[in-house]
Amino acid sequence: MAAFKTLNAQDIIVSPLHLNKRFKFEGQTALSESNVNIGRYLGKNIDYLIDQTLTGPSDNRKAQSLVYKQTQQLYFSNYISGSGETSTVATASFNPDGTITGDTYSPLYQNFLDTTLEAKRYFPTASDSTIGVLSIPQYMYGDFIQPESFEFLTPSGSYEDDGEGRLVSGSTYIGNIIYEHGIVVLTGGERTRDYWDEEISTFVNNSNITCSFSSSYTIYETQYKCTIGENEFNFTQNPSITSGSDGTPWDFATSASFSPYTTTVGLYNDQRDLIAVGKLSQPTPISKTTDTTILINIDRQ
Numbered sequence: 001m002a003a004f005k006t007l008n009a010q011d012i013i014v015s016p017l018h019l020n021k022r023f024k025f026e027g028q029t030a031l032s033e034s035n036v037n038i039g040r041y042l043g044k045n046i047d048y049l050i051d052q053t054l055t056g057p058s059d060n061r062k063a064q065s066l067v068y069k070q071t072q073q074l075y076f077s078n079y080i081s082g083s084g085e086t087s088t089v090a091t092a093s094f095n096p097d098g099t100i101t102g103d104t105y106s107p108l109y110q111n112f113l114d115t116t117l118e119a120k121r122y123f124p125t126a127s128d129s130t131i132g133v134l135s136i137p138q139y140m141y142g143d144f145i146q147p148e149s150f151e152f153l154t155p156s157g158s159y160e161d162d163g164e165g166r167l168v169s170g171s172t173y174i175g176n177i178i179y180e181h182g183i184v185v186l187t188g189g190e191r192t193r194d195y196w197d198e199e200i201s202t203f204v205n206n207s208n209i210t211c212s213f214s215s216s217y218t219i220y221e222t223q224y225k226c227t228i229g230e231n232e233f234n235f236t237q238n239p240s241i242t243s244g245s246d247g248t249p250w251d252f253a254t255s256a257s258f259s260p261y262t263t264t265v266g267l268y269n270d271q272r273d274l275i276a277v278g279k280l281s282q283p284t285p286i287s288k289t290t291d292t293t294i295l296i297n298i299d300r301q
Contacts, residue, residue, distance in 0.1 A: 014222050079121040
């Protein structure tokens with residue numbers, strides 16, 4: 001048996017809660033474990049019809065040419081100059097007085113920028129150019145990788161993000177990180193190609209590496225305030241309160257001093273389907289002189 005009462009909008013409070021978790025993986029075995037599946041890929045500027053060399057972990061192989069082309073299109077397409085080296089997006093400046101100065105060209109693509117500052121993205125376009133890509137699955141990073149938390153160590157160096165979507169080695173720009181996609185791209189940046197081809201190969205293939213980052217999850221805590229007025233729910237729903245088959249309550253249940261106890265609160269939808277149950281740690285008496293309020297907290301993503 002149950003007694004129902006409708007909750008109003010002011011009885012429900014939804015509060016976001018931002019959580020972070022730190023991960024650290026040492027060695028290729030740790031990266032490729034079934035519950036991790038962090039993949040490293042080599043992208044190369046070659047013709048797919050001529051060279052279909054595959055890259056990546058054994059259970060998720062991809063063509064090197066497709067890794068290169070997809071990365072370029074998704075994250076660097078607005079930053080490719082006609083010379084095939086590097087460029088910045090030419091955008092207009094909107095002044096406080098409403099006037100517009102500068103080039104009015106607007107980018108055609110969404111490149112998932114991670115900064116409100118001037119973005120810095122370099123992508124090599126010369127023939128046979130290579131890039132390194134590290135892909136973290138969403139169930140590992142959640143909503144996004146926490147800025148300034150990514151670090152990758154190899155025998156030849158270390159890389160970390162600067163909090164603005166750039167990957168740096170010391171103070172040298174060497175690539176980009178897409179926080180919301182869990183993607184890290186090593187392009188070489190300000191380093192020479194001969195040096196960088198070897199470095200990318202180490203990043204993709206060397207097993208003596210350490211990868212660490214912090215995930216970011218947002219969960220929502222919903223609080224339901226269930227208020228029992230002093231004149232509400234003043235009779236128990238427990239069937240043991242009656243005697244015999246005619247449903248007559250025991251004498252003590254009809255006295256002025258009798259007060260029922262609350263043990264369980266259920267939440268129902270508009271069709272009165274039970275969707276959640278809250279159990280009190282111990283039976284709680286319902287007051288006859290003041291309101292009784294029970295708070296139910298439910299966390300969800």
